[in-house]
Amino acid sequence: MRDALNQALHEEMERDPSVIVMGEDVAGGSGGTSGNIEAAGGIFGVTKGLKTKYGADRVIDTPISESAIIGLANGSALAGMRPVAELMFADFVGVSMDQIFNQMAKFRYMFGGKAKTPVVLRMSMGAGMNAAAQHSQTIYPMLTMVPGLKVVIPSNPADAKGLMKQAIRDDDPVMFFEHKALYSKKGEVPEGEYLTLFGEADLVREGKDCTVVALARMVPFAMKAVDKLAEEGITCDLIDPRTTSPLDEDTILESLSMTGRLVVVDESNPMCSIASEIASIAASKGFGSLRAPVEKVTAPHTPVPFARELERLYVPSPNDIEAAIRRTLANQVEGV
Structure with missing residues (x-):
């Protein structure tokens, strides 16, 4: 990168x-x-x-x-x-x-x-x-x-x-x-002139059981969790917004309308995070689609620790994301 x-x-x-x-x-x-x-x-x-x-x-x-x-x-x-x-x-x-x-x-x-x-x-x-x-x-x-x-x-x-x-x-x-x-992440980069437009999310994975929205480093972490679950037949839409202002609400809500479940992964602290904003959008504009409560996977509401062991616990992991997806699949809004 x-x-x-x-x-x-x-x-x-x-x-x-x-x-x-x-x-x-x-x-x-x-x-x-x-x-x-x-x-x-x-x-x-x-x-x-x-x-x-x-x-x-x-x-x-x-x-x-x-x-x-x-x-x-x-x-x-x-x-x-x-x-x-x-x-x-x-x-x-x-x-x-x-x-x-x-x-x-x-x-x-x-x-x-x-x-x-x-x-x-x-x-x-x-x-x-x-x-x-x-x-x-x-x-x-x-x-x-x-x-x-x-x-x-x-x-x-x-x-x-x-x-x-x-x-x-x-x-x-x-x-x-x-x-x-x-910065050291490797990946294919197209040759020649190209631009990536703002406000257009990337659908990284496609599935039917859950919508997962992730940002920055959380995208490859979420990919690991989603790919592992796919081995069990659990498939997820994985969406990378790429920009938070403008935010591609339409792609998120369209996916939610099909899956009925939403997990948002954000390395930021939980209060007033992008995860909170996307959960709010789901509640206000996609409430009728929700079949389970929205799951937020974030860092804790603390400063980032220096100790390596504590920092590993602080950053959301692929295991944390997998667990959140399993929770929302196990949960069900009464009457839905």
Whole structure:
């Protein structure tokens, strides 16, 4: 997935000279090490090679100041550029929340549609890498609730590339979440030009017994659970929303109308999570289809622990997902 994102950035920077990249160490830091300006290419290597090809005017190493990075992105977008800004960890978004939810999200509305803010804000997220409480959170629910922002959460290399290209070409600010544990995930990536449209979920598996909705790293975890159950003749629709704003409600509700059961898997904490929102949609718009209570599989309502053993318990597992599917199959609303 790391390489797919890098390809998308290369292709879009070559296609459009207004695309610029900025962030801490995106070019390799202050001169790199041993004179090699490509020493880093970002902390996860996603921006490697960009400065050599496009120069320091378009690939900008910034100070360690998240508010400065987002401020620079906002200003350059209003001035006609298409900035791709990187926050090393999504956890740091709080330092620049005013620039995000009070500024970039509202420019189009405040200026009567005359101002565009085509910013892509890239953020690594997620637990499972032993990075502790301040570097492991999945905070996409926090930004999904902000009007004016689009929120993108890829789960595989092909979607990562297609969604990134779509995000860069979008005229609205896009929050692009990249799960750290997926950077090394391998997968087929189509050749040639392609975009993955926002608001269109991916039906990863098809089945008749239960609808499973999962996000980011939870998608491959859910695939393991669903494939294991399929060996017993229990089949599930597995849906990857890919974007939470806009959210493809139609695909979820259509699947629910056929299966009657819903399990939502979200690595975020349970309160005010995307799992909670999708469960709410099922209750308000698909209530007549439900044959059992909605099951939510989330992290507990605690900070992410540092100890490896506790972190393994914190992150929802394929076994947790399988158990939730079995519970909803065993449950039945009275009279249905």
